[in-house]
Amino acid sequence: MPERVVTTLEVRWGECDPAGIVYHPSYVDWFSIARMHFLKENGIHYMADFHDGGVTVVVTDVSCHYRKALRAEDIAHVSARLVELGRTRLVFRYEVTNERGDLCAWGETRHAFVDRDTLRPVNLAKFASGLWERLAQLPISPLDEGER
Amino acid sequence: MPERVVTTLEVRWGECDPAGIVYHPSYVDWFSIARMHFLKENGIHYMADFHDGGVTVVVTDVSCHYRKALRAEDIAHVSARLVELGRTRLVFRYEVTNERGDLCAWGETRHAFVDRDTLRPVNLAKFASGLWERLAQLPISPLDEGER
Amino acid sequence: MPERVVTTLEVRWGECDPAGIVYHPSYVDWFSIARMHFLKENGIHYMADFHDGGVTVVVTDVSCHYRKALRAEDIAHVSARLVELGRTRLVFRYEVTNERGDLCAWGETRHAFVDRDTLRPVNLAKFASGLWERLAQLPISPLDEGER
Amino acid sequence: MPERVVTTLEVRWGECDPAGIVYHPSYVDWFSIARMHFLKENGIHYMADFHDGGVTVVVTDVSCHYRKALRAEDIAHVSARLVELGRTRLVFRYEVTNERGDLCAWGETRHAFVDRDTLRPVNLAKFASGLWERLAQLPISPLDEGER
Numbered sequence: 001m002p003e004r005v006v007t008t009l010e011v012r013w014g015e016c017d018p019a020g021i022v023y024h025p026s027y028v029d030w031f032s033i034a035r036m037h038f039l040k041e042n043g044i045h046y047m048a049d050f051h052d053g054g055v056t057v058v059v060t061d062v063s064c065h066y067r068k069a070l071r072a073e074d075i076a077h078v079s080a081r082l083v084e085l086g087r088t089r090l091v092f093r094y095e096v097t098n099e100r101g102d103l104c105a106w107g108e109t110r111h112a113f114v115d116r117d118t119l120r121p122v123n124l125a126k127f128a129s130g131l132w133e134r135l136a137q138l139p140i141s142p143l144d145e146g147e148r
Numbered sequence: 149m150p151e152r153v154v155t156t157l158e159v160r161w162g163e164c165d166p167a168g169i170v171y172h173p174s175y176v177d178w179f180s181i182a183r184m185h186f187l188k189e190n191g192i193h194y195m196a197d198f199h200d201g202g203v204t205v206v207v208t209d210v211s212c213h214y215r216k217a218l219r220a221e222d223i224a225h226v227s228a229r230l231v232e233l234g235r236t237r238l239v240f241r242y243e244v245t246n247e248r249g250d251l252c253a254w255g256e257t258r259h260a261f262v263d264r265d266t267l268r269p270v271n272l273a274k275f276a277s278g279l280w281e282r283l284a285q286l287p288i289s290p291l292d293e294g295e296r
Numbered sequence: 297m298p299e300r301v302v303t304t305l306e307v308r309w310g311e312c313d314p315a316g317i318v319y320h321p322s323y324v325d326w327f328s329i330a331r332m333h334f335l336k337e338n339g340i341h342y343m344a345d346f347h348d349g350g351v352t353v354v355v356t357d358v359s360c361h362y363r364k365a366l367r368a369e370d371i372a373h374v375s376a377r378l379v380e381l382g383r384t385r386l387v388f389r390y391e392v393t394n395e396r397g398d399l400c401a402w403g404e405t406r407h408a409f410v411d412r413d414t415l416r417p418v419n420l421a422k423f424a425s426g427l428w429e430r431l432a433q434l435p436i437s438p439l440d441e442g443e444r
Numbered sequence: 445m446p447e448r449v450v451t452t453l454e455v456r457w458g459e460c461d462p463a464g465i466v467y468h469p470s471y472v473d474w475f476s477i478a479r480m481h482f483l484k485e486n487g488i489h490y491m492a493d494f495h496d497g498g499v500t501v502v503v504t505d506v507s508c509h510y511r512k513a514l515r516a517e518d519i520a521h522v523s524a525r526l527v528e529l530g531r532t533r534l535v536f537r538y539e540v541t542n543e544r545g546d547l548c549a550w551g552e553t554r555h556a557f558v559d560r561d562t563l564r565p566v567n568l569a570k571f572a573s574g575l576w577e578r579l580a581q582l583p584i585s586p587l588d589e590g591e592r
Contacts, residue, residue: 012473012476012477013165013166013171013476013477013480013490014165014171014173014473014476016165016166017161017162017164017165017166018161018164018165018166018168018219018220018347019347019352019354019412020166021354021415023161023162024324024354024355024358025162025321025322025324025325025328026321028320028321028324028358029321029456029458032321032456032457032458033456033457036457036517040517045517046457046516046517047515047516047517051314051315051516056315058315058317058320058362058365059320059362060361060362061359061360061361061362062320062324062358062359062360063357063358063359063360064357064358064359065356065357066354066355066356066357069354069415071166071491072166072480072490072491072495073480073484073489073490073491116315119317119365160325160328160329161328161329161332161342162325162328166495167495167500167502167560169502169563172472172502172503172506173469173470173472173473173476174469176468176469176472176506177308177310177469180308180309180310180469181308181309184309184368184369188369193369194309194368194369195367195368195369199368199462199463204463206463206465206468206510206513207468207510208509208510209507209508209509209510210468210472210506210507210508211505211506211507211508212505212506212507213504213505214502214503214504214505217502217563219343220332220342220343220347221332221336221341221342221343264463267465267513309461309462309467310461310467310469312461312462313457313458313460313461313462314457314460314461314462314464314515314516316462319457319458321458367462368462
């Protein structure tokens with residue numbers, strides 16, 4: 001069970017804007033991709049396990065800090081790790097680096113579990129206990145001092 | 149019941165690409181917006197009448213022809229009209245013009261009605277007869293010779 | 297010169313995800329639209345004044361907090377105001393409300409001015425003094441205690 | 445020099461719509477990705493060779509035909525091949541298949557070469573002769589009868 005899962009993407013032309021660089025909301029989309037890969041590498045398939053099981057993992061908060069621009073055809077490595085896990089929420093951290101290893105952006109997403117039908121928050125341990133038991137085994141890498 | 153419904157959009161920064169112009173798939177997205185407005189202006193609300201009613205109107209074919217580029221903050225007028233209507237399908241035509249009235253793009257979408265749960269094609273008159281009756285009253289503007 | 301500019305959007309089908317609600321990065325895109333409208337209502341046209349003038353206003357940080365979901369065809373009012381302004385940076389705040397006035401999301405973007413060709417940070421007062429003089433007259437609404 | 449280049453993509457959550465399937469304009473975006481990969485596998489880098497060289501390859505026409513839906517986390521194989529090549533234009537064909545090899549969609553894009561600064565059509569052999577010479581060596585796979 002890897003603590004950090006790295007997704008490698010090639011920047012798409014359509015992800016860039018008239019400034020010639022990646023349009024900033026695209027990084028927030030990349031966080032979704034990296035988060036789903038983190039789960040998959042740890043044995044949880046978002047579509048089969050959450051979506052089809054009636055649970056939506058909504059985003060309650062997102063932040064992203066941009067340090068270096070990327071452009072079309074550049075390689076981006078997006079690493080994701082889980083920093084908090086509870087019956088009602090998840091917190092992930094992400095780092096985007098370029099091919100040379102320079103930090104291009106970093107960010108965080110906070111999540112709640114909601115009933116897919118009503119969009120109401122649920123306690124996952126009660127709502128889908130089997131899924132919760134699997135989730136509870138995910139590796140957590142808490143933030144250290146400098147990362148807060 | 150208007151035969152042609154025009155939706156006016158202001159080009160978004162995020163709809164443009166590194167060439168500084170609207171990224172071409174954005175026009176296909178605009179067709180969706182224009183189509184939903186056409187329906188709404190004719191009394192049919194896509195979300196309430198189709199989606200919540202268990203019918204998905206999928207796109208089976210799309211084409212778009214580009215004549216003049218648009219860039220961020222430009223105004224685009226997207227006109228939509230229905231050119232064919234049947235129990236199993238719909239065909240729409242679109243024209244995009246700029247503020248001066250120049251034709252920037254035109255295109256067509258063809259659609260099938262599918263059961264939202266199974267994604268299988270349905271005969272709307274059987275599957276949702278009330279909705280079909282309302283749809284059957286939509287104004288149709290068949291293509292003339294030069295438009296084929 | 298309005299301190300707060302409200303942009304009214306109709307949620308697009310393509311802005312929503314399989315959970316049936318607006319995909320969260322779309323709000324970050326809406327912030328861009330609202331910010332450009334804030335500037336325009338205050339006499340500054342992003343494309344003509346910044347982009348064509350060789351200045352790119354990059355985003356250095358973004359945050360968004362989600363409170364209530366929106367879905368396709370819903371109306372969203374996105375208000376934008378400028379909370380900090382300097383020769384090297386800008387800070388904007390946004391609030392998204394639905395048709396009933398409920399707060400759906402709020403967020404912040406922080407920006408730097410960069411040379412469009414080199415992407416290097418510039419002091420706008422030196423790099424484009426005429427533009428800076430106009431910008432310096434924008435109405436600022438600093439955050440109050442509860443908003444930090 | 446491969447005649448057909450296949451790009452394998454994992455469907456992104458953000459590429460799907462409230463019907464739970466890939467939003468149809470996303471396929472048009474995939475065609476761009478597949479086209480750039482076709483060029484790259486044949487030794488031409490779009491950003492370095494075209495964009496930075498002052499040539500934009502605009503899309504003049506696009507069509508896409510949808511046969512089978514895909515959803516998030518599905519694998520899509522997008523094959524691209526060049527079917528026409530001239531001093532003023534290019535035509536590409538694409539096929540999208542799922543993991544089992546079923547045809548999900550197919551389409552075509554037609555392109556013109558334009559001067560990046562003026563957006564005016566150019567004869568590539570005159571405008572950028574070195575690039576044209578390299579392009580002229582690309583493998584062409586003309587359409588056969590049944591594909592027209």
